[in-house]
Amino acid sequence: MIASIRTQYNQAFTEEKYQAYIAALKDLYPNSLDFRVAETPIFIDKAFTGKILAACESIVDVIVQPDFIERTNRAIPA
Structure with a gap:
């Protein structure tokens, strides 16, 4: 978190x-x-943003x- 930007916000x-x-959304x-x-x-810096995006891409690589579905079928009990 970038503290100075959060404080200003x-x-x-x-x-x-x-x-x-909220109304606009x-x-x-x-x-x-x-x-x-x-x-x-x-508010996060570019380095942390890059780490988050890389983690998301890794997750997407797995789920596609x-x-x-076959590998995770039993992950959540019926």
Whole structure:
């Protein structure tokens, strides 16, 4: 987390801005917000962003394998 950016964001935060943001999301994606949207985003640097993206790509590489469903069939009990 980049603390200086988070501090700046928190200082500028208002409930009115947050509600406007939520309204804009609901306009763009009606009936899609079945969860609470965080008031404070996570500010991370490029190095950590790269690590997260690499991890996501590794996960995708596994789940797109043709035998993924077969290999994970018993992972969650019926």
